[in-house]
Structures are given as structure tokens and as C-alpha cells.
Amino acid sequence: MSEKIIDDRSDGYVAIEISEDKMEAFASFFPATGKGRPLEKVQADSALNANNISYGIIDENILKAIEQCNSEQKAVKNVPIAKGTKPVKASPPHINLKPEFFNREKTVVRADGSVDHKESSPFVMVKKGEAVGRIFPYRAGVEGKDVTGAAVPFKNKDMQIFKAGENLEPRGELLVSMAHGRFVIEGDNISVTEVLEIPSDVDYHTGNVSFAGDLIIEGGVQDGFRVAAGKSIRCKQLVKNAEVLCRGDLNLDLGVKGRGNALIRANGMVTAKFIEYGTVESRSGITVSTSIMSADINTLGKLSMGQKGIIVSSTIMAEKAIEAYNIGRENCAPSILWCGVSFVENRKLENMKVRHEVLLEKIQKMKNRPNPPEELISRMEEASGMQEKEIETLAKNLCACDEAYIKVHGTLFAGTEIRVGHLKLKVESDQTRVLVKMDKEKGQIIMGPIL
Template identity: 30%
Template sequence: MEAIGNYRFEVKLSADKLEAVIILRAEEEDLDNILIRESDVYEELRKHRVTFGILDNVVQDLCTLPRKFVHAQVTVARGLPPVPGTDGSVEYPYLDSVREESGPKELEDGRVDFYNLTTIPNVVKGQLLARKIPAGQGQPGKSVTGEPIIPKAGRDVIIKPGKNVVQNQERTMIYAAIDGQVSFTDQDKLNVFPVFEVNGDVDFGVGNIDFVGTVVIRGNVLNGFRVKASGDIRVLGSVEGAELIAGGSIEIKSGIVAQDKGSIVAGHDVRTSFIQNANVTAGNQVIVSQSIMFSTVRAGKQILCKGAKGIIIGGVLQAGEKIAARVFGNTSATPTVLEVGVKPELRQELVQIQKELQQVYENLRKTDQGLSVMNQILQTSGELPPDKKMLQIKLTNTRLVLEKECKTLEARKKDVETELKGEGPAAIEAYHVMYPGIKMTFGKLVHFIKHEYARTRFVVLDGEISTATLI
């Protein structure tokens, strides 16, 4: 701070150096005699290393109307903020219609075309399935002192090949290795599976099915039967109290009436028209066009029941990100439990991976110690006895196995941490009405609905469950 004539300047920089302010200090009796030259202002700025983004009009005003600026904090320079990089992404040239589905499509006559919603495209060997779009690096900024500001790079995306697909050398594209149908399995791995079709019901004439691929059933799945597929399961009829297990998605055109028997488990999505007295689990989303009644439904990300009749009554529903429906509950206040915002299976897996990694690290340390002893013997005597030689070979092979195991665990740990970091704010959305009788849980926060809410979104804000009106 230096005095210049009968006034002085103060120059302050913001913490990020993207803004500089100037304050004119002068006594009241000196205001009429103040004469400020622009060169004096620029010189004062230079003393504070402010050389970029200077607002010339502010400098001119300061010199013309100094009384206006006395003891006032005025922005005199603005830097250029950095532009953060865009996050990486994956394009699916032939799968966009599958990946971008958010609900059933409505036909011109008002009916819901649920069958076409769940179509899985056939692909041929060599067909491009996925293309990685790299993360952007952003554009650097510049501080008022002229220094470059490094932008935050976009978050990279991991492209995940599964079964019967190949990648290019750069690992930026995935191609089909066989003819078949595309299936996304756990952790969004992309696969191509062959197809097994049943032209009627799964009954005593067909028996249980266990197929390494995608299963298409053109009838119903009856009580007590089991269908297992490493890819997707598509049922054009209904499912009763049966057991369906798919590594990919499960799509049931006519709905599920389980009578509290059997279970539906999908690594990716479950799509159907209604769920009644059933146990349904999906790694990603559960998408229902009509109703979920008195069922236990779990989804890693979202449970959506947003059709024209979309209603959820009774049961327990758990989702990592969101539960949304047109109507929750009924006028009889039927008990219904909604839980969002928790991914316990992922957190448990992360703890287990960390334990396994610690054990692998310890085994690697012991193996390296043994190899170090062998090397010391070799350097001292010039050769190893036969028994020591065999031990060296065994330790070397053990280390190769441990290194491979370590890389696998570290890669999975990174995937799990990325998924947990990607958790957005959890929400419960009622697009028409939510009736009393609902118990909602956001992590450790619990709230009981005691009166009706119309078009309401429930979220956690500042540690409390709050509401907002849906437009």
C-alpha cells in the first residue's frame, strides 16, 4: 500500500487470482483536490502483478469520478476462467434404442407399445457395437497476473468388453465376434450371446432351462420352473411363481404374478408391465409400465413405474438412486416401504476387495523376500543347489500369479470406487399423488407420510428430507 499524492490505492486479488479489486483511499477534505492519472492506476496494478484482463473503462471512471470510488471495493480486472474438460462417454451405434429407453412408448391411439420397447437388436460378426469417446482436456484459463490456470480434465470412461466381443488395439471400439443378440451384464459389460428359443410355455414338456446365451420364450413360464441365462431372458407371455436368473436383462411382456413364490434376478434391467406378489432384483433398473403390488423389488439404480396407470402399493422397494411412480399407496393407507440412496452390496464388495488386496500385497512381500534370499545365495556362491533352484522357480511362478490377481482386484476396486463416487442425490418422485401409509428411508433418515402429497419430489437437503413440487 503506497501513498500517491493525497490519495492511495489498495489492490486485492481473489484466492483463485481470477479477479482483482481496487480501493481508493482518501480523506474527505482531499476529495475535491484529487487528480488521478490513468498511468498511475496502471502502474499501481503492475506493482501487484496485475497485467491481464484489466477493465479499461473502470480505470477511466476511477480517474474521471474519483469521489464515486472512495473506500469502495471495485473490480478492476477479471481473468479468464478455465473451461473444464468434458467427461468421456461410450457411443453404441446400433444399440441407442436399447440404451436410451426411459419408459414404454405410446402409440398414436394412446395404447402402450411395451413389446417394441424391449426389442434387442440382432448383430452380425464384425459389427461395430461400441465406440469410446475420450474425455476432453478442457481449455486453460488465465489469471489477472497473466499466469495460466490448468483446467480440470474430464473424467475418463472405461469401455467394458464381455463375452463374444473383440476390441481394437487402442481399446476404443468393441466389435461382435459372433452373430447373436447384444446383452449388457453386470457393471455394464457388453456381450453378444447366441439365442435359444422356446416356441411355447416353459412347462413339464420343456423343463428347466440353463443356457449360455440369450433365452426367448414365446409363451409363459409356469409355477415352479427355473430359467437361467448368461445373457438376457425375454418372455412374450407372463411369469408365475418361477425362478428367472439372467446375467443381462429380463423382459416380460405380460407381467409377473408370483404368489410370493420364486424370484426374478437380472444383472442389468428388469422390464415388465406389472409385478404382483413377487421378489424382483435388478443390478441397474426395474422399469414397470402399470403397477407394482405387494412385492419386494430391488434395483441398483432406479425403480420406475411412470405409465398412465403407474401405481405402487404395498411391499418393500429399494433403489440406489431413485424410485418414481405416478401414484404411491392408496386411500386405505396400505403400508409401503421405499428405501433409496444406499448401495450396500457395492460397499460390502469394496471392503472385501480391500481385505483381499491386503492379503495379496502381504503374499507378494513374502515372495519377494524369498526371491531376494535366492539372489543373495546366487551372488555369493555363483549357483543355486537343486532344491533352492526349484524353490526359486516356484516363487517366481507364485509371483506371476499374485501379480495377475493383484491387477484384477485393483481394476475391480477402481470400478467399484468410480460407481460409488458417481452416486447422485437420491430421490423419490410421485408424479400424481402419494397417499399416507408410506415409510420412506434415505440412508439413515426415515420419514412417515401422514397426509397426501401431490406431484412431489422428496430429496435430502442439508441433512433433512425435504420436498419440492414437480412441474
């Protein structure tokens, strides 16, 4: 700080200090001593001129300080008497992201205050059409002035400038996602990716995963966790007792070992090395290279096994075909193979049968009352009749593929139950290299050698 004292006699005087950046000035007011002249505004003005202070002068503070100094006859120190105007920084064109996109983790807290790690996630997901931030154009800077009236140049605002990348486009003043996907910040680049890569297992570190695009899991899916993808899934390690749902193709580099409760569903093709103790369903088709054991397999397409692929103690429903090397094994529970039937329509049929049985039980209970409500019973019986017609229609539509077949390149073991359409056959003795299909004219299942 610099200091200049004006008038060192017994008159009242003013001492001024200016900050190093010259943006503020402070004054100390000293009263007269002895027969000196009282402090007046002219002395303050003289001190201001001596210090080259001409801008941002606070006259009100000066007058109050002079009055206090003279009335109390004591010094009034460090009074702010001038203040410069700070420059306004220039703001470059930039994207102001919503705060939630800087929070990389979604933490779900239960009602009791504990964290639900399965539902928490380290990923930030966005929906198509969702705004991720606001776009601000260039804003010019404004020069400031110090207390001497000198210009203070403005600077550029120090800020992170994000560059919009994949699947992000401006819509007016908003930056909008053009796809469902994961929001990614990599340095100054932001994007929405339709491929989510998980470098580990799906477990308590990731929580359950639900993603609208393609999903690549470098690890496996641990017990009790759920994975869902709007497109394809590739899992490089084991799927355990978990749930995997996929609208596209599902590629399991290893396979499923579910201990009975694993549930795998895909609209596209399912490919795996093995499937054990789980349910796997596909609307397109299933390819398993080595083995299916103690599993429920359903597909609207074809189940294809590898050159030495075996099916043991499993229930298979494939609308178009089943092809394997061996079906069955000595001293193991037999498998049930059913082709030519839509598992979707069969499920509808079974559900309708259950609903019909429940309704019949309710009707019977109504009839057993001392005063049965005849009108209500009549309406329920009418509903029962409609259900019976729906069951009949579903049963007719169940057998959708007359060309369905089962092909066994190795051994079809005795005890295996074969169904083709509405027909059923139990294999009485081991068969080798056999083709099983329906003879529609004879209305029976026939077995013959593979040609």
C-alpha cells in the first residue's frame, strides 16, 4: 500500500491508502489539534487529487467520516472512499451441462436408509430427446476502471469447454441426445454411446444393469443380479443364477450355470457353449455347442447343438427343429423334446386353462351357497363359455410348423419323450442317427435314419 499525507500541521488532515491493484482506496481522517482548522471537505478533495483518485469516489463515506472526526475529535481510520469497477470476463461459446451429468453414480436408498446396491449404478443413462445441457453463445467482455480512472482490461473466463460428440446435437439453445444410451465424459469430449462396455462382472460394484443399446460384459453376471439391453448382449464369462433380458442377439462366450433359477430371454439368437440348470428362451433360435443339462429351453426357431452336443435331463420346446449329437444319457432322468409348437402360444393356452379352472371353482362355490346368486352365476358361466372358446382357438393355433423335426446324429436314448405338434411318442429303445418328424397323413410320429 502507498500512503500520502496532506498537511502535517495542527489542522485536520486526511491520509489516503490505495490498494496495489488500484481498485480500492481507503482514508484515515485526523482531527485538528490546538488552534488548528477543523477538517473540511476541501482537504479531502485535495488529498484525492494528490493521489490521482478520480473514479468511484464515495462522497457519502467521506462526509460522514469528516463529521464524525470533527464531532468526536478523534481519528476515523480505514474508511473506504473510492471503489473501482471490476472488468467483466469474456465468455467463449460453451455448453453448460446439467448438474446430474457430473454425478457418475446413481445411489438408491431404501426406506430404512440403507443403500440398495443392486439398484445403484455407476453409469449415467440418457433417453432419446433428453436435453443434457444448455448452449451459451460468445459473450463479450467489459473493461473495468480503477480508482484513478485508468481502464482495466478484461480477461477470458477460465472454464471447461466441452465438445459435443456422438449422438449429441443442438436443438435451439439446448444440447439434446439423439439416442438412448450412456452419457460419457472423456476429458473435454462428451457423447452418448449406444454401446455400454462393463470391464468387470455385473455384481455389487455395478448393480443391476439396464441399457437401451448394445451391452458388452467383459466378466460374468453374478447370482441374483439382472441385466437388460434394448439391443444385443455379449457376456464373456459365466452367467450364474441371474436374469438376462435382451431385445437383440445374446452371445454367451461361456454359458449359463444357474442352479435352477437363471432366466435368459432374447428376441434374437442365443449362442452359448453350455446351459445348465436354467431357463433359456429365444424368439429366433438357440445354438449351444457342447451341452444342455437340467434346463428348460424354448424357442420359436431351431435349437442347434454342436457336432458333439448333448441334451441331458432337459425340457426342450422348439417350433422349427431340434438337432443334437446325443439326446439322453444312461442313468439320467429322460428329456422331453417338443417341436412344431409355439412356446408363446402354449404358454397362453396353459395360462388360460388355469384361469378357466379358477373360474369354474368360483362358480361351484357360488352354487353351493344356501341362496346362490343366480344372476352372478349366469354372468360367470357366460365368461366361462368364452374362455372355453378361446382355449379351443389357442389349441388349434398351437401346432404352427408341420415341417418340424428332431435330428440326432449320435444316440437318442430310451426313455426320451418326443412330441411333434399334438402327437406324443416315448422312445422304447436306444436309436442311432435318427430323424424324427410327423407323418401328417398317417397322423403319427415316424422315426427313420438320417440320409
